[in-house]
Amino acid sequence: QDEYSKFISDHGGHTNAYTSAENTNYQFDVNWEHLAPALDRCAQFFIAPLISADGVEREINAVDSEHGKNLQQDGWRQLQLAKHTANPDHPWSHFST
Structure with a gap:
């Protein structure tokens, strides 16, 4: 979690997550040249969650x-x-x- 947030922040982005009645929504923005590694880091939350x-x-x-x-x-x-x-x-x- 901390590494993901730091990566996004260090590359000009922000993160947010919220829950609605039926979904949990995750979003981020990041400078375009760092999109691929940011997507990989985000995907890891679902591929190999560490809590x-x-x-x-x-x-x-x-x-x-x-x-x-x-x-x-x-x-x-x-x-x-x-x-x-x-x-x-x-x-x-x-x-x-």
Whole structure:
């Protein structure tokens, strides 16, 4: 993770990732002459994922922080109420933030 982010940053780019109701979306931009090695580094997350204990902890904290922020938003709370009353066997009713 750190090597990937450093490579992208060192070559004029940025990274971002977010989750939606049905997808996790990963994106980056980088100077065009570094696109091939950047794509290879990005692909390695899916080919040979390495998740360190620190990385897991960092992601748990990020989800917890986002969840805490969402608790204060009326629209988010209305969505959670609708999900709570949905079919509990359907994935839409499960946790999200």
